[in-house]
Amino acid sequence: MTEKKKANEIGWNFDNSYTRLPDIFFRTVDPNPVQAPKLIILNDRLAASLGLNIKELESEEGVSVLAGNRKPEGGTPLAQAYAGHQFGHFTMLGDGRAMLLGELITPKGERFDLQLKGSGRTPYSRGGDGRAALGPMLREYIISEAMHGLGIPTTRSLAVVTTGETIMRETPLPGAILTRIAASHIRVGTFQYAVKWGSVEELRTLADHTIQRHYPEVEGDKNRYLSLLKEVIKRQAALIAKWQLVGFIHGVMNTDNMTISGETIDYGPCAFMDQYDPATVFSSIDREGRYAYGNQPYIGGWNLARFAETLLPLLHDEQDQAVKLAQDAISDYMKLYHANWLEGMRAKLGIFDKETDDEVLIADLLTLMEKQRADYTNTFRALSFVKPEGTGIFAHPEFANWHERWLSRLERQNKPKDAVQELMQSSNPAVIPRNHRVEEALEAAVEKGDYSVLERLLNVLSTPYANTPDQAEFCILPTPTTVPYRTYCGT
Numbered sequence: 001m002t003e004k005k006k007a008n009e010i011g012w013n014f015d016n017s018y019t020r021l022p023d024i025f026f027r028t029v030d031p032n033p034v035q036a037p038k039l040i041i042l043n044d045r046l047a048a049s050l051g052l053n054i055k056e057l058e059s060e061e062g063v064s065v066l067a068g069n070r071k072p073e074g075g076t077p078l079a080q081a082y083a084g085h086q087f088g089h090f091t092m093l094g095d096g097r098a099m100l101l102g103e104l105i106t107p108k109g110e111r112f113d114l115q116l117k118g119s120g121r122t123p124y125s126r127g128g129d130g131r132a133a134l135g136p137m138l139r140e141y142i143i144s145e146a147m148h149g150l151g152i153p154t155t156r157s158l159a160v161v162t163t164g165e166t167i168m169r170e171t172p173l174p175g176a177i178l179t180r181i182a183a184s185h186i187r188v189g190t191f192q193y194a195v196k197w198g199s200v201e202e203l204r205t206l207a208d209h210t211i212q213r214h215y216p217e218v219e220g221d222k223n224r225y226l227s228l229l230k231e232v233i234k235r236q237a238a239l240i241a242k243w244q245l246v247g248f249i250h251g252v253m254n255t256d257n258m259t260i261s262g263e264t265i266d267y268g269p270c271a272f273m274d275q276y277d278p279a280t281v282f283s284s285i286d287r288e289g290r291y292a293y294g295n296q297p298y299i300g301g302w303n304l305a306r307f308a309e310t311l312l313p314l315l316h317d318e319q320d321q322a323v324k325l326a327q328d329a330i331s332d333y334m335k336l337y338h339a340n341w342l343e344g345m346r347a348k349l350g351i352f353d354k355e356t357d358d359e360v361l362i363a364d365l366l367t368l369m370e371k372q373r374a375d376y377t378n379t380f381r382a383l384s385f386v387k388p389e390g391t392g393i394f395a396h397p398e399f400a401n402w403h404e405r406w407l408s409r410l411e412r413q414n415k416p417k418d419a420v421q422e423l424m425q426s427s428n429p430a431v432i433p434r435n436h437r438v439e440e441a442l443e444a445a446v447e448k449g450d451y452s453v454l455e456r457l458l459n460v461l462s463t464p465y466a467n468t469p470d471q472a473e474f475c476i477l478p479t480p481t482t483v484p485y486r487t488y489c490g491t
C-alpha cells in the first residue's frame with residue numbers, strides 16, 4: 001500500500017487557514033523525528049468525532065504522525081508566534097515545544113487545530129529542548145478530558161505517544177508527545193505579538209481571521225472589532241465562572257495562556273481544590289498567590305484589559321474614543337462574570353428563580369465551609385441528596401441554621417423536589433480529578449507502565465454528574481498531610 005493512500009485512510013481533512021496569515025505570525029517547521037514512538041493512549045471518541053479512522057491512527061503510519069516523525073497528508077506544520085505577560089511581565093514567547101500540524105475539518109464541518117506538544121525545538125524555543133515528559137503530558141490528558149466531562153470549554157487531548165527518548169529535567173524522564181485539539185490556539189498573546197512586532201494592517205488581518213473563525217456572527221457589525229472584544233469578554237466571563245464553580249485553579253493565567261475562543265488552555269500547574277479556601281495556590285512558582293483560586297476572576301479582567309489595549313488602533317481612529325470604547329467594554333466584564341457565577345451558584349443550590357438575599361445565603365455557606373475547612377466538591381454534592389449526614393460541616397450548629405434558611409428558600413420557589421434535585425445533581429459533580437488520584441494514576445503509568453489506574457480514573461471522570469457506585473472511592477479525601485501539594489510549569 002502506498003504511503004499516500006495509507007495517510008488518506010486515516011481521514012485527514014485539512015484546511016490550513018493560519019498559513020494564509022502574514023508571515024510574521026508563524027514559522028513553518030519540519031518534522032523532528034523521535035527514536036521509537038509508541039502509542040500510549042488514544043481518545044477513540046474524540047478521534048471518531050474528528051472523522052479519523054481509529055484503526056489507521058493506531059497503525060505505524062498513524063503513530064508516526066502523532067510522534068511528529070511524519071507530516072500528515074495535507075498538513076503544513078508550523079510554530080505560532082506569540083508574546084505574553086507572564087506574572088505581569090511582558091515577553092516574547094511562541095511555540096517553543098509545539099507544532100500546529102494543521103486545521104482539521106470534521107464531518108460536521110467544524111474546524112479544529114491539531115497540535116503536537118513536546119514535538120521538538122522550533123525557532124521560538126529559546127534555551128528549551130522543545131520536549132515534554134510523559135507524566136505532565138498524561139496529566140494534561142487527564143485534566144483536559146475531566147474538564148470536558150464537566151462541561152467546561154477546553155482544548156482536548158487526542159493522544160499521547162512516548163518517544164523512546166530520555167529528556168533531562170531534574171532527573172532523566174521518559175519523553176512524550178501530546179496531540180492537542182483546540183478551536184484554535186489564538187491567544188491574547190497572539191494579539192500582543194501583532195501590536196508589538198507587526199503593522200496595524202497585520203493586526204487587522206489577525207482580528208479579521210479571528211472573527212471569521214470564532215465570531216462570524218459579528219462580521220457585519222458596524223464596529224466589528226468592538227464586537228469581537230465584547231464577545232471575548234463574554235466567553236471568558238462565562239469560562240472563569242465555570243472554573244470557580246467546580247474549584248478549578250488554572251495556576252498560570254498569563255496572557256499567552258488565555259484563548260480568544262474562550263477555551264481553557266495550558267494544563268501545566270493547574271489543579272482542583274479539595275478544602276474550600278479562596279487563597280489556594282498549587283503552583284510552585286506562584287509565591288505571591290497571583291493566580292490563587294480567589295484571584296482568578298480579577299486576573300481574567302486584567303488579561304482582558306491587555307487584550308482590549310491591543311485592539312485600540314482598530315476600535316476608533318481617535319485614540320481617546322478608542323480608549324473610552326475599550327474601557328466601557330472592560331467594565332462590563334466583572335458584572336458578566338458575577339452574573340454567570342451567581343447563576344451557577346443558584347443552580348448548585350437548586351434555586352431556579354432570583355431573590356436579592358440569595359447572595360447572602362451563598363456567601364454564608366462559603367464562609368462556613370472556609371472556617372470548617374470543608375471539602376468544596378463533597379459538600380455541594382452531599383447537599384444535592386435528600387439529607388446530608390450529620391458529620392463534619394453538617395454537624396456544625398451554624399450549618400443547622402443555614403440549612404433551615406436554605407430549605408425555606410427552596411420552599412418559596414414552589415418547585416417539585418425532584419426538579420430541585422435534578423438541577424443540583426447536574427450542577428454539582430460527584431467526582432473531580434483529585435490531586436492524590438491523579439498522582440496515583442501517573443505514578444502507576446510512568447513508574448510501572450500500568451495504565452489501568454489511569455483508565456479507571458478517566459472513565460469515572462467522563463460522567464462526573466452521574467450517580468454510580470464506582471464513583472464512591474473517587475470521592476474519598478486524601479489523608480491529611482502537612483506537605484502542601486505542588487504543581488509545576490513547563491515540565
Ligand code: AMP
Pocket residue numbers: 093094095096097098124125126127128129130131132252257266268489490491
Ligand atoms: P507554558 O508554561 O507551557 O505556557 O510555556 C511558556 C513558554 O515556554 C512557551 O513559549 C513555551 O513554548 C515555552 N516552553 C516551555 N517548555 C519548553 C521547552 N521544553 N522547550 C522550549 N520551549 C518551552
Ligand code: MG
Pocket residue numbers: 256257266
Ligand atoms: Mg502556554
